[in-house]
Amino acid sequence: MLSNDTIKARLIDKFGEAVTNFAEPYGMLTFEAPKDMNLKVIQFLFDDPELRFRFLTDLQAVHYPHEKERELAVVYHLHNLTDNIRIRFKVFTGITNPDVFTATKIFEAANWMERETYDFYGVNFVGHPNLKRILNVDEMDYFPMRKEYPLEEQTRVDKDDEMFGR
Amino acid sequence: MPRPVRYNLSGENNMKLVKEGPEGLEGEGYFATSLDKVVGLARKNSIWPLPFATSCCGIEFMATMGAHYDLARFGSERVGFSPRQCDLLMVMGTIAKKMGPVVKQVYLQMAEPRWVLAMGACACSGGIFDSYSVLQGIDQIIPVDVYIPGCPPRPEAVIDGIMKIQDLVGNESLRRRNGERYKELMASYGIQ
Amino acid sequence: MSDHINLPEGSIGKHTTTLNLGPTHPATHGVFQNILELDGERIVSAEQTVGYIHRAFEKIAERRPLYQITPLTDRLNYCSAPINNMGWHLTCEKLLGIQTPKRVDYLRIIIMELARISDHLICNSIVGVDTGAYTGFLYVMQYRELIYEIYEEVCGSRLTTNIGRIGGFERNFTPKAFERLEKFLREYPEVLKEFNNMFRRNRIFMERTIGVGPISAERALNYGFTGPNLRAAGVDYDVRVHSPYSSYQDFQFTVPVGSTGDCYDRFLVRDQEMWQSISLIEQAYRKVQEFKGSESEVYHADVPEYYLPPKQDVYTKMEALIWHFKIVMGEIDIPPGEVWMSVEGGNGELGFYLISDGGRSPYRLHFRRPCFVYYQAFEELVKGSMLSDAIITMSSLNLIAGEMDG
Numbered sequence: 001m002l003s004n005d006t007i008k009a010r011l012i013d014k015f016g017e018a019v020t021n022f023a024e025p026y027g028m029l030t031f032e033a034p035k036d037m038n039l040k041v042i043q044f045l046f047d048d049p050e051l052r053f054r055f056l057t058d059l060q061a062v063h064y065p066h067e068k069e070r071e072l073a074v075v076y077h078l079h080n081l082t083d084n085i086r087i088r089f090k091v092f093t094g095i096t097n098p099d100v101f102t103a104t105k106i107f108e109a110a111n112w113m114e115r116e117t118y119d120f121y122g123v124n125f126v127g128h129p130n131l132k133r134i135l136n137v138d139e140m141d142y143f144p145m146r147k148e149y150p151l152e153e154q155t156r157v158d159k160d161d162e163m164f165g166r
Numbered sequence: 167m168p169r170p171v172r173y174n175l176s177g178e179n180n181m182k183l184v185k186e187g188p189e190g191l192e193g194e195g196y197f198a199t200s201l202d203k204v205v206g207l208a209r210k211n212s213i214w215p216l217p218f219a220t221s222c223c224g225i226e227f228m229a230t231m232g233a234h235y236d237l238a239r240f241g242s243e244r245v246g247f248s249p250r251q252c253d254l255l256m257v258m259g260t261i262a263k264k265m266g267p268v269v270k271q272v273y274l275q276m277a278e279p280r281w282v283l284a285m286g287a288c289a290c291s292g293g294i295f296d297s298y299s300v301l302q303g304i305d306q307i308i309p310v311d312v313y314i315p316g317c318p319p320r321p322e323a324v325i326d327g328i329m330k331i332q333d334l335v336g337n338e339s340l341r342r343r344n345g346e347r348y349k350e351l352m353a354s355y356g357i358q
Numbered sequence: 359m360s361d362h363i364n365l366p367e368g369s370i371g372k373h374t375t376t377l378n379l380g381p382t383h384p385a386t387h388g389v390f391q392n393i394l395e396l397d398g399e400r401i402v403s404a405e406q407t408v409g410y411i412h413r414a415f416e417k418i419a420e421r422r423p424l425y426q427i428t429p430l431t432d433r434l435n436y437c438s439a440p441i442n443n444m445g446w447h448l449t450c451e452k453l454l455g456i457q458t459p460k461r462v463d464y465l466r467i468i469i470m471e472l473a474r475i476s477d478h479l480i481c482n483s484i485v486g487v488d489t490g491a492y493t494g495f496l497y498v499m500q501y502r503e504l505i506y507e508i509y510e511e512v513c514g515s516r517l518t519t520n521i522g523r524i525g526g527f528e529r530n531f532t533p534k535a536f537e538r539l540e541k542f543l544r545e546y547p548e549v550l551k552e553f554n555n556m557f558r559r560n561r562i563f564m565e566r567t568i569g570v571g572p573i574s575a576e577r578a579l580n581y582g583f584t585g586p587n588l589r590a591a592g593v594d595y596d597v598r599v600h601s602p603y604s605s606y607q608d609f610q611f612t613v614p615v616g617s618t619g620d621c622y623d624r625f626l627v628r629d630q631e632m633w634q635s636i637s638l639i640e641q642a643y644r645k646v647q648e649f650k651g652s653e654s655e656v657y658h659a660d661v662p663e664y665y666l667p668p669k670q671d672v673y674t675k676m677e678a679l680i681w682h683f684k685i686v687m688g689e690i691d692i693p694p695g696e697v698w699m700s701v702e703g704g705n706g707e708l709g710f711y712l713i714s715d716g717g718r719s720p721y722r723l724h725f726r727r728p729c730f731v732y733y734q735a736f737e738e739l740v741k742g743s744m745l746s747d748a749i750i751t752m753s754s755l756n757l758i759a760g761e762m763d764g
Contacts, residue, residue: 025696026452055579057700058709058726077698077711077726081579081593084600088698109582112734116764120416135409135763136299137264144298144417151417152296218382220389220411221760222436225480226517229506232499247384262763265389265410268381294429297414318517 002050002083004029010051014044021090028088035091038074039101042089045078046106053078053087056103059113061121063095065147071095072121076103093123102128120145202340209253209279210336211241213328216252218272220259223286223318227258230321240328249275254331255308258318260288261301273308274357278343281331284310285324287317309351374402377745381410385749387484388759392736392748399744404737408730412763419723423688424450424664425524427723432518434725435761438477438704439519440469440509445701448603449710450524453697454664461649461656462526463605467642468539469512469521470604470701471635475546476505477704478586478628478635481756485625486557488753489566494556501549504542511535525665526658539643547636554629567621571739571751578619581735584728585706587755590627591619597702609641621754628756663690688718705729705756729755730762 007029011019019041021032033041045053058077065071070092079086093100102125103110114125115134122143125131133140142149188207190199219227230237237243246252249272261269273282284304287293290313292302304310311334314327342348352358380391389410395402415434419427431442444466451458458466479502483495506516512535513521513528522528557563573583578591588595596613598606614630616623649656658665662681671678684690694716700709706728715721732755739755740748 026698028698030696056582057707058711058724060711060724062713062722075711077709081595081600086698088696107582108577108580108734109731112730116730133409135412137409144414149298151298151414151421153292153298153300153302156292156296156302222433222518225436228480229499229503229516232503233496234500234503247382260411260413260760262409262411262413264412265381268410272382295413295418297418299412299414320516 002080002085004085004087007051007085007087010048011041011044015041028086030088030090032090032092035074035093035100038076038089038091039103039106042076042078042103042106045087045089051080052082053080055079055081056107056109056113057086059103059110059117061117061123061145063121063146067092069094072098072123074100074117074123095122098123099126100124101126102131104128119143122146205340206336206338210332213240213242213254213281213331213335214244214246214252215242215254215256215283215328216247216249216272216276217245218255218257218269220261220265221288223258223289226318226321227256227285227324230324235321235325237325237328240325240332242328249273250277252276253280253335255280255282256285257282257289257304257310258285260293260295261304262299263301264299266301266307269304270307279335279338281311281335282308283312283314283327283331285314285327286319287315289313290315293317307355308357309355373397379748381407385488385752387753388757388762390733390757390759390762392752394745394748396745399746401740401743401745401748404740404748406733406736408733408759409763411759413760415725415764416723419720422719423690424692424720425685426688427720428523429518429520431725432520433760434727434764435477435704435708435729435758436517437480437758438473439517440473440521441477441701441703442708443519443521444470444604445699445703445708445710447522447524448701449697449699449712450664451659452699453695453712453714454524454661454693456525456659456661456664458526458604458659459653459656460605460608461646461653462658464642464645465527465531465657466522466604467606467609468639468646469509471638471642472505472508472542474635474704475632476502477756478632481705481754482557482625482628483553484753485567485621485750486563488750489563491556491560491563494553498549498553501546504538504546508535508538508542511538523658523665525661528658528666530655530657536643539639543636543640543643550629550632550636557625558629564622566746567625567750567754569618570621570743570747571754572618572620573735573739574619577735577738581738582731583706583735584732585702585704586627586631587619587624587706587732589614590616590623592617597700597707601700603699603701608645609638611638621750624754691716691718692720700726703728705758705761706732725764727761727764729757730764733757733762 008022019031019033023030045051057079060075062073072093074091076089100123114128117123118131119133119135188199188203190197284290289304292300312327312330314323316323375396377394377396380386381389391407393405415430428443428446431446432439434442479498483498486494509519510516513519573591575592578588592615594613594615611634614627616627666685667678667681672682692714694714696713698711700707709726711724712720713722739751
């Protein structure tokens with residue numbers, strides 16, 4: 001049976017110092033790698049006969065505006081269905097140059113998830129076959145999920161109450 | 167013209183011959199009323215709705231159409247999906263900004279006279295989704311006749327809304343759609 | 359008209375037709391667009407556009423205290439809203455470290471399995487509608503009302519239930535709720551059987567669905583399929599079994615799997631799951647009845663920080679008033695943490711990824727919406743098939759626009 005410690009040991013064996021920040025919040029192994037190595041790590045996790053992380057459960061981004069050069073985190077949730085174990089893998093990128101390699105060559109499922117992430121946060125997935133907005137209108141000129149943009153529809157005039165309005 | 171039905175079980179003498187009908191002059195074998203009222207009567211009992219269902223409210227509409235609540239009792243069982251054949255646009259569910267032009271297009275394709283019913287909080291005002299991607303009420307792009315509040319409204323509320331529409335349809339003057347006021351209303355939405 | 363139609367270069371001479379299916383097409387059962395390239399009636403390529411009811415749940419959730427996010431989850435997959443509610447409550451409970459009593463778990467299972475039945479019922483009857491059998495739909499719609507009546511008795515609303523709270527339910531199940539549950543368990547199996555008789559070995563239905571929109575297990579996994587659609591392709595992955603939540607480990611049930619992943623298998627898998635759900639509800643109801651004495655009155659965990667006190671206490675007791683105020687005004691800070699929780703939703707693995715930085719609302723909340731993930735396989739499913747097959751494939755995938763667009 002595969003355990004978090006085994007996975008961690010295998011990863012350190014293979015990538016050495018490159019994989020960092022191991023943690024286990026609520027029992028799920030979480031680690032980080034430099035952004036130009038994301039595909040190597042995912043491919044290794046996929047191919048390795050012991051690890052077999054062959055199911056991409058989820059992919060999304062998080063915006064940390066106060067961390068310089070590490071503003072955007074792309075988070076992968078991978079699942080080994082044979083041993084039933086999940087891991088979380090993060091890569092961080094600066095917001096001025098948000099280029100991350102696409103995982104679509106390994107997982108077809110990543111296609112729309114990456115488009116969604118691009119749509120919300122503007123992460124530029126290098127090599128993606130069709131990287132364009134998916135949920136928002138094509139004319140939108142900003143990335144709405146970034147922390148600096150407001151949630152509310154700006155055209156409303158009836159919600160200007162001092163106590164309960166905006 | 168509706169078939170005269172005699173329900174006079176209790177022996178009343180001044181009962182109307184027609185169960186539900188317009189005011190008019192009636193006597194032995196004839197009934198006279200104005201054209202407006204006859205047309206209204208015909209229209210209101212044969213509304214063809216176009217269900218523009220986008221989300222949760224659409225599921226409640228399915229329940230309303232189903233056997234349990236049965237919208238067909240109101241002459242609206244013929245749900246059409248071609249805007250050119252329908253009189254009533256029922257907008258049910260959230261209309262996002264991406265969807266806005268589609269709603270307007272559908273409305274424009276409908277022939278006059280046409281009515282619009284906004285079902286649910288989202289269609290009425292944006293509802294709980296006060297967010298950058300949601301249109302804050304469909305009345306920003308097309309004129310609405312009846313609003314049904316609720317998230318989602320119960321089928322009873324939908325039926326009530328349909329009956330309100332029936333009242334509007336039945337009492338509408340034939341000249342309304344040619345009037346200045348109506349043209350102004352349309353112009354305010356940028357519709358010719 | 360020339361303003362509206364811009365024909366691409368050389369389109370006059372080409373042999374294929376472009377057909378725009380959606381976003382308001384009656385056969386799409388939801389708002390999404392497919393631009394199909396047709397050679398006669400065969401589909402050469404398909405391009406899907408989604409986002410027509412994108413409502414920015416994730417952004418809204420960043421501004422709301424935990425308990426106010428429950429109504430948002432209702433509106434994801436509105437055919438099985440209670441599962442989403444419970445999934446969200448379970449996520450919060452995982453983050454906050456709340457242990458729920460067994461009785462709450464079992465009551466939750468009753469509600470979740472009812473929701474699964476109503477979800478699968480709609481999907482299967484819509485497949486029926488698209489193959490030309492409207493009767494089945496009208497027939498079972500009437501019995502879905504029985505499920506709605508149970509919800510109504512438990513939480514007061516029908517569709518967008520907002521059922522339960524963090525830590526349990528807002529009130530105990532009334533005797534009437536159990537009465538209605540019994541009525542449902544009595545009447546529904548007969549109806550489901552009859553519904554199946556109408557389709558299962560129906561020649562027309564079989565011809566229309568067998569071999570339509572198939573997918574291999576390997577491709578399905580690669581595309582991130584989950585739920586009944588993955589199981590129809592032959593993979594026995596079910597979150598209820600793989601990472602049991604809400605005490606699913608205490609129950610006996612089988613996970614039905616198909617073999618070819620076509621529309622017929624998807625129909626059968628959903629059908630079998632409904633039978634399993636009925637059995638789960640019966641088991642859970644039996645277990646609930648076994649609680650005696652004070653245990654039979656438990657309907658929530660004892661967590662005053664997150665669970666609203668009873669209203670009469672708010673009016674008479676200081677402490678209860680303070681908790682009530684703090685909870686309602688969103689004054690309670692959430693512990694920082696990062697948590698992933700997934701539940702088996704109506705159409706697949708519904709995941710919640712919650713990051714809290716210790717503030718009053720989540721720092722980031724991501725919903726893994728199963729149909730968003732698997733809808734991208736649509737082109738592969740329908741390529742080379744007939745136009746009418748594409749419609750059935752679409753409805754048998756159980757695509758819920760509200761969930762897809764987030």
